[in-house]
Amino acid sequence: MKFKPMRAAPQASFFKALGEAKLQQWKLDDRARPAWARIVPAIRAEGGLRLEASSLGEHGRDAGVAAGTDRLSPTCPGHVLCFNTLEQMQKADKAAVLGAAAALVWADIVSGRALDSPGLLARFVVACHADMKQHKFVLWPAFPALVPEDGLAQEGEALPASAGLSAGLGVEPAVVLEEASEAVAALMARSPAGLPLAFVLARRDGKLAAQPLREAADRGAASLRADLATRGLVLVVVDPSPLARHAGWTARNALVMASVCLGLGGEVLPVLCLRPSPRGAVVDPPDHARPDEASAAAAGESSAPTATTALCGSIVVRVRCPGLEGVAAAAVGPPPGEALAGWLAADAAPDAEGTSSLSRLPRGLSAAGWERQPVRAKDGSTTMLSRPRVVDLGRLLDPAKLAESAGRLNLSLMRWRALPGLDQPLLEGMKCLLLGAGTLGCHVSRCLLAWGVRSITFVDNGSVAHSNPVRQPLFEFADAAAGAKSSKKAIVAALALKRVSPVCQPRGVVLTIPMPGHAEDLDASMAAAAELRRLIEESDVVFALTDTRESRWLPTLLCRASNTPLINAALGFDSWLVMRHGLDATRPVSGALAPPASPPLEPTEATRDSPAAERSVLAATSSAAAAGAGAGFSTGPAPTVGCYFCSDVVGPLNTTRGRTMDQQCTVTRPGLAPIAAAHAVELLVNMAHHPARALAPAAVRSADAGAPAPAEAGVGTGPVPHQLRGFMATFSTMQLEAAASTVCTACSANVVGALSARGDAFIRAAIEDPDLLGAGQRPRGDESRGRCAG
Ligand SMILES: [Zn+2]
Structure with missing residues (x-):
C-alpha cells in the first residue's frame, strides 16, 4: 500500500526563531530540543507539518487552545536537532535518529499514551544547520512511521467518503x-x-x-x-x-x-x-x-x-x-527523556553494559520517514530522493534588517565561547559623546559601531579640509571640495556613519568648545558652554578627542562636576595616551556606566566559603557598587584616580599661539590614531563589563608581568587600567595609575567648588584669564601630550 509522504511547511517565522534560538540560547549546545508543530490537513491543496515561530517550545505548554482554522490542524510533538556544522549534520547517524524517534512513537502506542493524545502518533524530528552569516538553513525533517514486517495491505480502491x-x-x-459531518462537528465542539x-x-x-x-x-x-x-x-x-x-x-x-x-x-x-x-x-x-x-x-x-x-x-x-501481537510483547526502549540524551551519533556509543543509549525498535518493526526532495536528472525526469533541503532567506529579507542582524552577529557569536558575559543590550543602548570628529573621532566612532553602539554624537566646529580624508576615514575628497560651509565635520561624519550602518543613530553638533585663553567672543563661548553641559549630562560616556590641551579642560571639569565617565585620547608624534578620568565614588555616577544600584554580591554563605582571592574581588566589587548607590556611603577617596591635567601643574593656556606648522597638527605617525582609538573603545568595553563599571578600581600591570593579577582575572572582558601609554619606538604599551592631584586645574576640589559656587561666572573668568587656574607657570617644553589629533 502506498502513502503520500509527508512534507514539512516551515514558515519564515520558524527560521527566524530558529536562528535566534541557536544564536542567543543554545549556542554550542547541540542537544535535541523539544518542539511542536501542527498537522495541516489537505484543504483544496496539500497539507503537511506546519512549523512556525512558536514551534520551538514545549508541546502542550505552547500549543494551547486552538482557534480559527487551527482547530482543524492537530498539534504533535517533535524535536529539533540543530547541528553546529554541516559536516556534523552529514555524518550524523540518520538511521539511529529515525529509529529513536520511531521507538518513541512505539512506546507511546504500547503504553496507551497515544489513546489520550493522538498527536503523539505524528511525532517528528527536524535535523538542521543554521548558517546565520549567509541566512541559509539546511533542513531535513523526518516523520517516523512504524513499518511492520509484512507491510500494510490495502483492500480494494480508495473511494470518496x-x-x-x-x-x-x-x-x-x-x-x-x-x-x-455532524459527528465530527460534535466531537470538535467538546474538544478544547x-x-x-x-x-x-x-x-x-x-x-x-x-x-x-x-x-x-x-x-x-x-x-x-x-x-x-x-x-x-x-x-x-x-x-x-x-x-x-x-x-x-x-x-x-x-x-x-x-x-x-x-x-x-x-x-x-x-x-x-x-x-x-x-x-x-x-x-x-x-x-x-x-x-x-x-x-x-x-x-x-x-x-x-x-x-x-x-x-x-x-x-x-x-x-x-x-x-x-508478538511484537507488542517485546521490550521497548527507555522513556523519551532518557532516549533524547543519545540522539546524537557521538552519544550513541554503547554504555558499560553494552547497550546503546538510543532506544530501539523491537524486532518485527522498522522505521521510514526522512523527507524526500525532487531531484532532476540529466534527461529532465524528476525523482524523489531522501535528502535535506536548503532554504535561502537572504533574498527575502529587508536589506536594512539584514545589515542590522549581520552587524550583531559577530557580537552574538562572541557570546558562544569567547565572551559569554558580553552585555549587548548595554552597549547597544549606550549614548556616546565624541568631542572631536577628526582622526581620533572617526576611528573611535567606527570601533564603537563594531561593538554595537548606536547612539554616537560628534561635536566639532571644523570643516573637512583637503588634508583630512586620507587620515580620517569618514571623509572623502568630495566633502573637502564642497567648501567649508557645507562640509562641517560633525555633520559629514554623522551622515557617513549612517551610510555605514543604517541602524545607528549618529548626530552632528557644530560647536566650538570654550577654552581658557581663547576669549575672542565671550558670549558665544558661554552659549557653547551651556550647550556642552547639556550634551554631557545626556550622555553615558564622553570621549575627549580634540586636538589641543586646553579644549579638554572644560569637558574635564563638566564631567567631573556631573560625575560622568570621560575617556581621553591624545597623540604625540610616536606615542599615544588613553586614560579614563577619576570619578567621585561617594556620589552616583551619571548614566549607564553607573555600578548596578543594588550590590549584586552581598556577602552570603556562598561567598564566605569562596577562596580568598575570589572573596577579595567580591569585596572590592560590592563596596564599589555600594559607592555608586550613594546614600550613606562615606569611605573611599574622591576622585579615585586623576585626570589628564592632574600630572601637569601647568594651567590650560592657549597652546596654539606662536606654533610653527609642524607643531600644530597631524604630525603624528598615521598608525597611531587607529591604535589609540581602538584602545579607548576597548577600555570603555572593559569598563562596561566590570562589576563596578565606571568605578572599577584601576588595574595596573607592568609590561614584564606574567599572568593577570587575581583582581583582574575573570572580571568581565578584562582589566580596566587608569592609563595606557603606547610607544611606537619600542612597540610597547604600559598600564599606569596616577593619583588625583589636590591642586589639579580641572578636577581638584577647589576648582569644582568654584564652579558650583560661581557657575557661569567662573567659566567666563577662566576663559578670559587662564592664570586664574594655573599656578602662574608657563608651559614647559614638552607639549606632546596635548598636541595633535585633528
Ligand atoms: Zn585632575
Whole structure:
C-alpha cells in the first residue's frame, strides 16, 4: 500500500526563531530540543507539518487552545536537532535518529499514551544547520512511521467518503455523509484543542457517532470487532494528502495503533482520511471531480454546509491491520527523556553494559520517514530522493534588517565561547559623546559601531579640509571640495556613519568648545558652554578627542562636576595616551556606566566559603557598587584616580599661539590614531563589563608581568587600567595609575567648588584669564601630550 509522504511547511517565522534560538540560547549546545508543530490537513491543496515561530517550545505548554482554522490542524510533538556544522549534520547517524524517534512513537502506542493524545502518533524530528552569516538553513525533517514486517495491505480502491462510508450499509450516501459531518462537528465542539489527529466513528443506535480513541479502547476488542463486522466502525485520521487515490502519512502509525490498542490486528478496517473544510465539516467528493463546488468554496461563499459541500476531498481506504501481537510483547526502549540524551551519533556509543543509549525498535518493526526532495536528472525526469533541503532567506529579507542582524552577529557569536558575559543590550543602548570628529573621532566612532553602539554624537566646529580624508576615514575628497560651509565635520561624519550602518543613530553638533585663553567672543563661548553641559549630562560616556590641551579642560571639569565617565585620547608624534578620568565614588555616577544600584554580591554563605582571592574581588566589587548607590556611603577617596591635567601643574593656556606648522597638527605617525582609538573603545568595553563599571578600581600591570593579577582575572572582558601609554619606538604599551592631584586645574576640589559656587561666572573668568587656574607657570617644553589629533 502506498502513502503520500509527508512534507514539512516551515514558515519564515520558524527560521527566524530558529536562528535566534541557536544564536542567543543554545549556542554550542547541540542537544535535541523539544518542539511542536501542527498537522495541516489537505484543504483544496496539500497539507503537511506546519512549523512556525512558536514551534520551538514545549508541546502542550505552547500549543494551547486552538482557534480559527487551527482547530482543524492537530498539534504533535517533535524535536529539533540543530547541528553546529554541516559536516556534523552529514555524518550524523540518520538511521539511529529515525529509529529513536520511531521507538518513541512505539512506546507511546504500547503504553496507551497515544489513546489520550493522538498527536503523539505524528511525532517528528527536524535535523538542521543554521548558517546565520549567509541566512541559509539546511533542513531535513523526518516523520517516523512504524513499518511492520509484512507491510500494510490495502483492500480494494480508495473511494470518496460518501461511497466509502455507505458501502454495504444500505443507507443513502448523502445521509451517511450528513451523519459523519455532524459527528465530527460534535466531537470538535467538546474538544478544547480542536480536531484530534485520530478517532473512530461508530454506529450507535442506528446513527454514526464520533468516539475518542480512549473511549473506543475501553469498550474492548470484542465490541469493536462486532461493530466492524456490521460495517459500523471507521477509523478517522486527519490527512495532509490531497490525492484522491492515496492516503497520507498520518494513517500509518494510526493503523499500528489500531492493531495494538484497539485489538484489531488482522481485521480489514475502513479508514476515513479526513480532509475537513474550513467550516469544520468534511468535504466530498475530491475537489477535482466537482469544480463547481471547489470554486464556490474558494470564493468564500458562506452557504450552509450541506452534506456534499461538507465532505468533499475526504476518502475512505480499507486496510488490513497488521498482526503485531508478538511484537507488542517485546521490550521497548527507555522513556523519551532518557532516549533524547543519545540522539546524537557521538552519544550513541554503547554504555558499560553494552547497550546503546538510543532506544530501539523491537524486532518485527522498522522505521521510514526522512523527507524526500525532487531531484532532476540529466534527461529532465524528476525523482524523489531522501535528502535535506536548503532554504535561502537572504533574498527575502529587508536589506536594512539584514545589515542590522549581520552587524550583531559577530557580537552574538562572541557570546558562544569567547565572551559569554558580553552585555549587548548595554552597549547597544549606550549614548556616546565624541568631542572631536577628526582622526581620533572617526576611528573611535567606527570601533564603537563594531561593538554595537548606536547612539554616537560628534561635536566639532571644523570643516573637512583637503588634508583630512586620507587620515580620517569618514571623509572623502568630495566633502573637502564642497567648501567649508557645507562640509562641517560633525555633520559629514554623522551622515557617513549612517551610510555605514543604517541602524545607528549618529548626530552632528557644530560647536566650538570654550577654552581658557581663547576669549575672542565671550558670549558665544558661554552659549557653547551651556550647550556642552547639556550634551554631557545626556550622555553615558564622553570621549575627549580634540586636538589641543586646553579644549579638554572644560569637558574635564563638566564631567567631573556631573560625575560622568570621560575617556581621553591624545597623540604625540610616536606615542599615544588613553586614560579614563577619576570619578567621585561617594556620589552616583551619571548614566549607564553607573555600578548596578543594588550590590549584586552581598556577602552570603556562598561567598564566605569562596577562596580568598575570589572573596577579595567580591569585596572590592560590592563596596564599589555600594559607592555608586550613594546614600550613606562615606569611605573611599574622591576622585579615585586623576585626570589628564592632574600630572601637569601647568594651567590650560592657549597652546596654539606662536606654533610653527609642524607643531600644530597631524604630525603624528598615521598608525597611531587607529591604535589609540581602538584602545579607548576597548577600555570603555572593559569598563562596561566590570562589576563596578565606571568605578572599577584601576588595574595596573607592568609590561614584564606574567599572568593577570587575581583582581583582574575573570572580571568581565578584562582589566580596566587608569592609563595606557603606547610607544611606537619600542612597540610597547604600559598600564599606569596616577593619583588625583589636590591642586589639579580641572578636577581638584577647589576648582569644582568654584564652579558650583560661581557657575557661569567662573567659566567666563577662566576663559578670559587662564592664570586664574594655573599656578602662574608657563608651559614647559614638552607639549606632546596635548598636541595633535585633528
Ligand atoms: Zn585632575
